[in-house]
Amino acid sequence: MALKGFAGFAIRKVGAACITVFAIVCANFVIFRLVPGDPLRMMFKDPRVSAEQMQLVRERFGLDKPLGEQFLHYLRELAHGNLGISFWQKRPALDVIADRVPQTLLLIVTALIIAVILGTILGAIAGWKMGTRTDSVILTIALSLYSIPAFCMGIILMLIFAFQLSIFPLGGISTAASGFTGFEYWKDVAWHMFLPALCVVFWYGGEYVLLTRSAMVDALGQDYIITARAKGLKESAILKNHALRNALLPVVTITGVNLAFAVAGIIEVETVFSWPGIGRLVYDAVMKRDYPVLQATFLVFAVAIVLANLVVDLIYGYIDPRIKVGGEE
Amino acid sequence: MTKLLHGLSSVKGFVMLLWTNKMGRFGLIIFAVFAVIAIFAPFLHTVDPSATGSCENMLVPPCAQFWFGTDDLARDIWSQVIYGSRISLLVGFVAAGLTILVGTLVGIIAGFYGGKIEEVLMRIVDFFMMLPQLPLMIILAAVLGPSIWNIIFVVSVVSWPTTARVVRSQVLSIRERAFIEASRCIGASDSLLMFGEIFPNVVPIIFAQSVLIVTEAIYAEAVLAFLGLGDPTTVSWGMMLHFAFESGVMSRTPNWIVPPVASIVVLIIGFTFLGTAVSDVLKPGYRETRGL
Amino acid sequence: MALLEVRNLKIYYFTREGVVKAVDGISFSVSEDETLGLIGESGCGKTTAVFSILRFVVPPGRIVGGEIIFEGRDIIPLSDEEMRLLRGEGIAMVFQGAQNALNPVMTVGKQISEVILEHESITKEEAWERAKSQLELVGIGSERVNSYPHEFSGGMKQRVMVAIATACNPRLLIMDEPVTGLDVIVQRQLLALTNSLREKMRLPIIFITHDLSVIAETCDNVAVMYAGKIVEKGDTVSLYKDPLHPYSKGLIGSYPSVRGEKKELKSIPGAPPRLINPPVGCRFYPRCPYAMDICEIEEPELKNVGDNRLVACHLIK
Numbered sequence: 001m002a003l004k005g006f007a008g009f010a011i012r013k014v015g016a017a018c019i020t021v022f023a024i025v026c027a028n029f030v031i032f033r034l035v036p037g038d039p040l041r042m043m044f045k046d047p048r049v050s051a052e053q054m055q056l057v058r059e060r061f062g063l064d065k066p067l068g069e070q071f072l073h074y075l076r077e078l079a080h081g082n083l084g085i086s087f088w089q090k091r092p093a094l095d096v097i098a099d100r101v102p103q104t105l106l107l108i109v110t111a112l113i114i115a116v117i118l119g120t121i122l123g124a125i126a127g128w129k130m131g132t133r134t135d136s137v138i139l140t141i142a143l144s145l146y147s148i149p150a151f152c153m154g155i156i157l158m159l160i161f162a163f164q165l166s167i168f169p170l171g172g173i174s175t176a177a178s179g180f181t182g183f184e185y186w187k188d189v190a191w192h193m194f195l196p197a198l199c200v201v202f203w204y205g206g207e208y209v210l211l212t213r214s215a216m217v218d219a220l221g222q223d224y225i226i227t228a229r230a231k232g233l234k235e236s237a238i239l240k241n242h243a244l245r246n247a248l249l250p251v252v253t254i255t256g257v258n259l260a261f262a263v264a265g266i267i268e269v270e271t272v273f274s275w276p277g278i279g280r281l282v283y284d285a286v287m288k289r290d291y292p293v294l295q296a297t298f299l300v301f302a303v304a305i306v307l308a309n310l311v312v313d314l315i316y317g318y319i320d321p322r323i324k325v326g327g328e329e
Numbered sequence: 330m331t332k333l334l335h336g337l338s339s340v341k342g343f344v345m346l347l348w349t350n351k352m353g354r355f356g357l358i359i360f361a362v363f364a365v366i367a368i369f370a371p372f373l374h375t376v377d378p379s380a381t382g383s384c385e386n387m388l389v390p391p392c393a394q395f396w397f398g399t400d401d402l403a404r405d406i407w408s409q410v411i412y413g414s415r416i417s418l419l420v421g422f423v424a425a426g427l428t429i430l431v432g433t434l435v436g437i438i439a440g441f442y443g444g445k446i447e448e449v450l451m452r453i454v455d456f457f458m459m460l461p462q463l464p465l466m467i468i469l470a471a472v473l474g475p476s477i478w479n480i481i482f483v484v485s486v487v488s489w490p491t492t493a494r495v496v497r498s499q500v501l502s503i504r505e506r507a508f509i510e511a512s513r514c515i516g517a518s519d520s521l522l523m524f525g526e527i528f529p530n531v532v533p534i535i536f537a538q539s540v541l542i543v544t545e546a547i548y549a550e551a552v553l554a555f556l557g558l559g560d561p562t563t564v565s566w567g568m569m570l571h572f573a574f575e576s577g578v579m580s581r582t583p584n585w586i587v588p589p590v591a592s593i594v595v596l597i598i599g600f601t602f603l604g605t606a607v608s609d610v611l612k613p614g615y616r617e618t619r620g621l
Numbered sequence: 622m623a624l625l626e627v628r629n630l631k632i633y634y635f636t637r638e639g640v641v642k643a644v645d646g647i648s649f650s651v652s653e654d655e656t657l658g659l660i661g662e663s664g665c666g667k668t669t670a671v672f673s674i675l676r677f678v679v680p681p682g683r684i685v686g687g688e689i690i691f692e693g694r695d696i697i698p699l700s701d702e703e704m705r706l707l708r709g710e711g712i713a714m715v716f717q718g719a720q721n722a723l724n725p726v727m728t729v730g731k732q733i734s735e736v737i738l739e740h741e742s743i744t745k746e747e748a749w750e751r752a753k754s755q756l757e758l759v760g761i762g763s764e765r766v767n768s769y770p771h772e773f774s775g776g777m778k779q780r781v782m783v784a785i786a787t788a789c790n791p792r793l794l795i796m797d798e799p800v801t802g803l804d805v806i807v808q809r810q811l812l813a814l815t816n817s818l819r820e821k822m823r824l825p826i827i828f829i830t831h832d833l834s835v836i837a838e839t840c841d842n843v844a845v846m847y848a849g850k851i852v853e854k855g856d857t858v859s860l861y862k863d864p865l866h867p868y869s870k871g872l873i874g875s876y877p878s879v880r881g882e883k884k885e886l887k888s889i890p891g892a893p894p895r896l897i898n899p900p901v902g903c904r905f906y907p908r909c910p911y912a913m914d915i916c917e918i919e920e921p922e923l924k925n926v927g928d929n930r931l932v933a934c935h936l937i938k
Contacts, residue, residue, distance in 0.1 A: 149552060
């Protein structure tokens with residue numbers, strides 16, 4: 001190993017991420033050509049696609065040229081940030097997506113922070129009290145919440161709190177034409193965000209309970225816990241310094257992988273609650289058969305996940321002494 | 330491991346083993362109920378679920394004729410829910426079968442041969458596992474067009490890598506055991522080793538994995554259909570919810586959305602519990618602690 | 622007055638299959654300048670017995686009878702908090718398999734100073750200095766105070782364990798198979814360290830092992846355990862020279878002597894009994910080459926045969 005320590009580790013990780021991004025870019029090219037024959041064939045079937053749009057697509061992909069040249073053309077366009085023109089909105093797909101990013105980030109970051117904190121705490125409690133009644137109650141609820149599809153959870157919450165009790169709005173991000181400004185506006189947004197965020201918290205939090213619990217059970221079974229007990233440490237110190245610190249490492253690694261699942265949650269929840277983010281955009285693009293936008297969202301999601309994983313890997317490498325010095329996992 | 334195999338040699342023995350587990354019992358009951366519903370669908374007060382009716386039968390509230398009322402095209406909701414179980418179970422089991430087939434094959438080949446073959450196969454697996462599953466399924470389903478077989482294909486495409494990875498790591502540990510070496514000494518061929526010696530040892534893992542994949546496939550069908558990528562020629566729970574959402578009247582028709590949501594949730598929770606139970610009972614030492 | 626006195630200790634595991642009598646009425650004592658060896662095959666209850674001295678008995682296990690008197694006070698009825706204060710400070714322990722006995726995400730300095738801070742009212746800086754001198758004491762060198770366990774070899778990790786265990790100057794040290802799994806040279810070094818510590822700190826030690834040579838090198842007295850019972854006890858030299866109990870004979874006969882005459886190595890045929898339904902009479906009866914009729918019916922008592930030697934066997938009058 002030429003490079004030792006954290007720098008070497010980081011460089012290897014960044015290199016691997018670059019290769020993965022390139023593979024995703026290629027896959028994105030291939031998927032669109034999976035259909036036998038002309039990729040435009042499927043659009044001919046759709047009466048909503050006009051001749052003008054057809055021409056746009058033809059230019060975008062250079063479909064009259066050989067595959068290799070098409071691929072180079074695709075890469076060149078991509079390098080300039082051109083992910084195609086939205087059929088539906090008649091403007092660059094990337095712009096369409098960019099408009100939606102803040103809303104999605106607002107919802108998902110808020111919900112994920114709450115979910116991770118609550119899930120980790122409850123999971124740690126369940127693991128610490130393994131085999132007790134507390135544990136089985138937490139475990140059963142978490143497993144149920146985690147397994148219920150996010151869109152079903154969304155519909156259930158909507159049915160109860162929006163339709164029956166009418167204490168939360170049906171959807172959207174703010175009350176239309178309300179003229180709210182400043183604090184009033186943000187209060188209105190928070191009120192709209194409550195149900196979709198709760199939905200993500202339930203579903204994602206449930207998973208974190210399961211993850212933390214099993215990591216905790218695993219850590220508690222290790223010999224170093226007995227060592228800590230033999231030192232005569234207080235239970236709280238054993239929990240905090242020995243069990244939890246070791247249990248959190250696998251939980252952190254999983255966070256990166258989990259973002260792929262979080263994306264599914266975003267699409268489902270935003271669709272149910274008409275939250276104007278990227279997830280809802282995917283649904284709208286499906287309904288409008290807006291392929292360039294669909295492809296662009298896939299690319300954005302995939303690359304975002306690779307980058308997030310990279311960040312998590314680097315954090316993990318930084319906090320786990322075994323990786324920092326050894327250089328090898 | 331021999332004990333596990335012994336348990337699996339009879340399906341009855343394994344079901345009995347699951348029955349000793351609380352979650353397993355719960356899952357088995359739910360699965361049995363839905364299986365019975367799916368099989369006997371025509372005899373359960375149903376009509377053709379996709380048959381549209383006359384205008385006066387649109388959006389009828391629950392009554393003696395339409396137990397759960399009708400939707401905006403005057404289709405009987407009860408019949409749609411009952412027949413929907415067929416689609417969910419069909420997609421679940423066929424997709425799981427396909428996934429297990431591909432995943433196991435890749436896992437065994439990678440684990441058995443090692444070296445370059447393993448490296449290449451596992452790189453592909455890692456790449457697939459990195460991709461966001463739902464967007465990938467959506468884009469594939471959108472490109473391939475709406476049909477139940479495309480959904481099954483799409484689900485299999487995103488789920489096989491997990492199986493391949495799990496099977497491979499199991500094969501790696503089996504490969505080192507003495508009996509493989511012994512079989513090689515008496516001149517067994519590679520394929521005999523892989524499918525005669527190694528395969529029986531990965532069966533328990535595959536079994537646990539397949540329950541998970543059935544669950545995922547049922548979920549995937551429901552969510553794709555809900556997002557408007559379902560097969561328009563069939564009736565599924567996800568499709569029902571999609572139509573209810575698009576109708577714009579769903580705030581007034583809980584009888585239209587509660588039955589499919591409840592069905593999806595109960596079936597998926599049932600399978601999740603079953604999956605948890607299967608991996609619990611397959612853990613070494615389970616029988617011992619139960620005194621079995 | 623002995624430092625530690627264990628009287629008729631019984632620890633049973635209440636499992637679904639039945640009651641496992643892991644430790645069934647053992648008695649022994651350790652005086653203030655003594656090193657006691659506890660030897661036996663794995664599963665004979667020796668680890669369960671010493672774990673109970675720190676009251677590490679987890680369900681389904683339970684101490685069902687007897688007394689563990691440390692410095693004149695029975696520790697079995699102590700509250701959890703009183704027991705916690707005694708651990709690490711009064712009685713310390715070094716565990717088997719140091720590979721996993723150290724916390725992988727904490728520096729060794731922190732792991733040593735942690736125990737000092739818990740039991741003594743000193744500042745963090747003082748504790749840190751103490752941690753450094755502990756590392757020097759076990760021959761590692763204070764400059765490694767900021768290292769993590771994975772940067773150490775197996776032998777060094779076990780030295781760190783010793784540094785942790787002796788950090789608060791405990792009055793009794795328990796070492797549970799401390800050298801198992803280490804290679805022979807590292808074993809020797811660690812035993813040499815143990816011996817020098819014992820002399821320097823005048824530290825009484827209970828040494829648990831299945832390795833006869835380890836006992837021979839470190840212990841004044843030795844107790845042989847078989848199936849939850851002590852079958853023979855005496856000073857190391859005379860017990861090695863002249864084992865009286867058939868099991869001790871077998872144990873010593875099955876061990877090669879480095880110097881001295883070439884004996885034929887014998888292994889003891891059979892396996893230890895399952896402790897759920899132990900034999901009614903002598904527990905060694907099924908494997909004993911000298912078994913008599915009485916051995917099947919009546920359990921032999923531990924009798925003093927003079928010269929501080931105790932044996933539980935019907936053969937010995």
